[in-house]
Amino acid sequence: MRRTLPAVLLFVLLGRGLQAQEPVTCKPDETFGQCRERWLQTGSGLVRAELARRNDRVLAAGTQETAHRLNAKHSGPDLSAGGPSAIRDFLPRISAALLTPTTGLGAGDFGVRLNVPMSGTGRYNPRSTLQLGLVMHKPEIATPVLGAVPAGRRSAAKDELASHLGAFDDVSVTGALNLETRHFGRSLRPLQDEVGKLLASILAPVLNGPQDSDMQGFTDFVRQIDRALKAPEPSGLAPDHLHDSHCVLRTVQGGPGAEGVLDLPPACLTPAVQLRIRRWIAVETGATQRSIELDVALVGTSGFNRIAQLVNNQPQLNVTGEYRGRRAVSGASEWTGRARWEMGFGNMNGLRKRCAIPDAACLENYLKSPRTRWALDHAARMWGQVDLHRRNRWRVDLPRDSVHFSQRVGATYALSGGYGQYFGNAKDGDSRDRIDLDARYDAVRNDPLRQDRLVASASYTRRLSDESSAVFGFRYANRPEFLGDVDHRFGGNVGFTYKISQPAKR
């Protein structure tokens, strides 16, 4: 059954012989070249109608499936409940558009962020997008510092301390790196060569097939006519135009005359030659139309139009870091870092595992395998994240106000992860039920105000209609106070939530 459809289409769409070809009509005031362009661009109605009739069922089904499938690729809003998604934070596909500095900071803040594509040349320069940022926050007196000042002096101390704060007393330096290699990231750039060869393999029946030969046949025919017309005794010219300067072909560079037969109007040539040219234009037009139709069929049936989905499911590794340096009265200086990994199942790495050099047959087999079909239909994704936060030693001495405030070095290490998938028919896109699981553990060191925390949740989203859904969820926390807002509590550590979302009334 493999490759059956393209083979059948190829057989059905074989080009017709020149003699049997209905010639196109050319207007008296246009050259053959203009006539050819007009026909190639508008196409042959006859050929299109014929092909449309034959391929209607196949192509319509393929197109419809594609439209529904593409709707299903989004991972849903709940998947990254444990933290922002690398995909949304740092979308490699639009990085080129983000080369201009961007802002979007809080009130009173000023800064700049810049996305810098890295070429990937060299061991320490992996192909990736690097984002660098510098933010100057509006410095304010830290609340614990003010709290330590005697109440009677607090307002005056605040004004006095604030008057000494400058623009660089609360500054963040940020960096983020998103890998874009053959194995990581959602960028098509590093895969261009591989995907291009895959397409060439899929389109091989067209690139080396009878359609291409028909198109080439027109070129060969024009070469012959050009030679005949440039001969000392030209053949093919209409007797009435033998000495017409408009019908002469140029024989020397920069000389008088037209460049080739396609630059001549029909009247210059004998009716027999005109007919042959018009037939060849019809052959080329038909071959081009058939090539396009066969390309569409091959791309659709081979699954090439699912490559975007496979790229979309590639693992992503996103690493971010920030240092926020503050003057002591504004707060402690802090380091934060995050590494996030995310992937969907059924991706380019999986295709490559099946065959080192992906070709048409390999792609077809991969997409037909039950595991891949399940993964793509359910848009299953998982993610994991590590967060680090370190607060420097913080000490404030204000002898005039009898303030001697200090905190030891503190740190938090957090590990989180999640999984999400849809249920039901892939044709329903994201209008179907889905489940999301996530968990996060925070380990706190040297912070008397915070404790280790474990929170895990499972939520099921039930689609009630196109615009409304019900979300049911269970949440577990190692301490009751970490459960947050829940609708019902079971014991101290487990909660149940439910919510029905409906479109906002206008």
Added chain:
Amino acid sequence: MCNPFWSNILGASILRVDVTVTGGATVAGSVVTTKPDGTAERRTVTITDFPLALPIENGIAQRVSVHAASDGDPGTATVMADVKGDIRGPDICTLEVDENHLAAITTVTAIGG
């Protein structure tokens, strides 16, 4: 299908064809070189083979067909063709593909002589 490029050239020259792609477009194509004796050589090309520089001499014809296909996302393939000394060039056409128009084609032809 956008404007097919066609050029007749007297004397030796070079046909240059380049392709740039954006979004979800990928290209593959073929190059057919016809020699003065009528024999033809054919080869398949992909995006990494561009830009092409194909010699044109008396009696030699070069035809490049560029097929653009969508990987499922919308995208464009811009084909630029130029023959040094050809008053009609350079010619540029953009093929647009998306999930509803999975493929598009254009051809570039140059005949020497």
